[in-house]
Amino acid sequence: MSELRNLPSVDKLINSPQGSEWIAGHGRALTVEAIRLTLDDARAGHKSGSPLPSQADLLGKIADKLEFWAAPTLRQVINATGVIIHTNLGRAPMSAAAIEAARQASLGYSNLEYDLAQGQRGSRSLHAETLLTRLTGAEAALVVNNNAAAVLLALTALAHRRRVVIARSQLVEIGGGFRVPDVMKQSGAKLVEIGATNRVHLRDYQQAIADQPIKLVMRAHRSNFAIVGFTAEPAFDEIVAAAHMADIPVLDDLGSGALLDTARFGLAHEPMAQESIDAGADLVCFSGDKLLGGPQAGIIVGRSELVVKLKKHPLARAVRSDKMALAALSATLSHYLRDEALSEIPIWRMISAPQAEMQARAQGWATSLEFGKVIPGQSTVGGGSLPRESIPTFLLALDLPHPDRFLKQLRQNDPPIIGRIQDGLAVFDPRTVLSEQDEIFLKGIRNINKREGR
């Protein structure tokens, strides 16, 4: 047991040159804790028969602990999955202008809620509102924390304890705990389900409206699934007409809510916010970080009278958007206004990138690596939009004895690289790898390949 006396004391380690370095880098309290815990481990190990660690070992363990504690858990990763709006990987990457706008807004003070002309309190949501009304043709707009909050706020402010009509086929679960029926329940609205799972008719809407007092008619976009076969659903403007005939407003939850037409790129048409406004929707809500390609946000556009009701509701304060998101959102919307969304917004650049460009990039990867082959494949839009659609692409494919082990090692690379397995091959889609990440992507693949002894 006297061997334990060879272990240095906490004080000795703190006062060593190494200790001063740790304190400079990580602060005194964290350093002391790392030293204490490492010495405790060594003593406990010794008690159960392990040899005492060498001085170098001990120092290494303390440094590892400090490194581990200090490392950020939220990190940049390289998305080589080909899923463009990958919810688990942070949805839409933002444009350079959006990132700069968020940086500027947080660098110092801003006129977030300050009217510079009047020298008095202003409105924070004003900053994106003019852009939103111009782009969608709506009278008014409001930005909240995310689209789930937008739907909750709209239902709570307009239909608390009142009846809301919605088709059975639209009682969707988006994932991550967002279910339309649950959000309706949470808002205090009473759900009036109409139609059958696969078919709903205009007369179902008319009947429900005739039978009982209805406060709101809601449509929710079937973002992440499709109903095929024997199906029916009235056109949206017919639903709006039936509701308006009885003076009932219509809320349209678009989910993704594109401002550009996805059909331009060979995909199915994803509903656009300006179309819903055109068709007479009273309120339309959609996400900021799906097909809009901006920061997390819930965007509500529609009739002034209703938007004002939402703004005045106490819940609006609880779900308000922060200054960085508002700044980034305005910058993102400006790209649409200047007709430069396809070149400036990363997700639209990815969606619109021609197949030949993907082939050239995948081929460039294979040539640079001197292994792997290029095969045709499919990218998807993801983010709860266009569920049955894909975009033809080319993939770098690696034929490996243990592709899953390879992918696991890549996830532990710095930065982590996320690929996928297809037909037993490890595949990587250039469509979702930002071009400025090419070099670090290739370096990661090379490193892991070497480590695997190939």
Ligand SMILES: *Cc1c(COP(=O)(O)O)cnc(C)c1O
């Ligand atoms: C994605 C989605 C939501 C939730 O939006 P978030 O911005 O993730 O909160 C709500 N409704 C529909 C139809 C959606 O697709």
